[in-house]
Amino acid sequence: MNLIRRGNAPLSTLRGGPIEDQFGRMVENMFQDFFAPMAQGGHWLEDGLAMPRLNVSENEKAFEVQAELPGVKKEDVKVSIDGQRVTIEGECQQANEQREGEQVVYSERSTRRYQRSFTLSSEVDDAGAQARLENGILMLTLPKKQGGAAKRLTIQ
Template identity: 30%
Template sequence: MTLIKRSENLPVWTNLFNDFLANDWSDWSLRNFSMTNTTLPSVNIKETDESFEVEMAAPGMEKSDFKIEVNQGILSISSEKSTERENSDESRYSKKEFSYQSFCRSFSLPTTVNSDKIAAKYENGILKVNLPKREEAKPKPVRMIDIE
C-alpha cells in the first residue's frame, strides 16, 4: 500500500475553482463590467422623501471630465479622458503607453423626478447627482379632518 502525502497547494486551487463555480455568472447585474470588459464606476442610489441621490465613485478625475445629460427620461453620466505624456523628440523610450479612459452609465428616471432641477457636485472622488422629486410625488403630512 502506497501512502500519498496531501499537497498543501491543492486547497488553494480547489478554493479558486469553487469560488469560480459558486459565482452566479448569469446575473450580470452583479458585475461592474461594460460590454468591452472594462470596469465601470460603482454607484450608490438612495431614495429620500425629497429626492433620489446617485453617488458615483470616480477618484482621480476632475469635474470637467464628466458629461451628465437627461434625454427622454434617461439620465446618462459619461466621461472620456485621455492622457499623453510629453517627452522630448530626443528621448529614446522602450515603451510608451497612451492612457485613454471612458465610460457611460445610464439610468431610467422615474416619472416622479423633476428633471429640470437635477444638480451635480464632484468632491473627494465622488460624483453626487441629486434628483429632486416633483412636489406631487413627495409624501404629504397627515392632515386632521374636522367633523361637523
C-alpha cells in the same frame, strides 16, 4: 498554491510537464482578464468603455447618486436627464508624457470612457438637479418632480 505530498510518490511526479504549465498559464491569464475590470473600478461594456459603479439612495424629496469616475475632470463629465432616465458619461485622458531622450518602454495608462444609464422610480425635476465631482466621485442630487394635485373632472 501549496502542494501536499501524499504517500510515497516522488515530488517530481506532482509537477506538471510543459502541457500542464501552458494550461496553468492560460487559466491564470483568464482569471486575471476576468477580475481586472473589477479591480480597476467598474464593469467593462466593450473595449475601452466602462460602466462606473453607482450608489443610489432616495428620500421623499430627492435621489442621491454617487458614481465612481476615477481620473475624470469635471469638464469631461456629461450628465443628461430625460424624465426618469439618467445618463452619465465621462472620459479620462491620460497622456503619456515623454521627455526628450526617453522612450516609453511599457504603458498601461490610456484613455478610458465611462458610460452608464439607469431609470429611477419617479421623474426628476431637472431644473433643480445638482452635480459635483470630488476625488473621482460624481455626486448628483436629483429632486423628484412634484406631481400636481389630482384634477377632478366635471361630469357633463
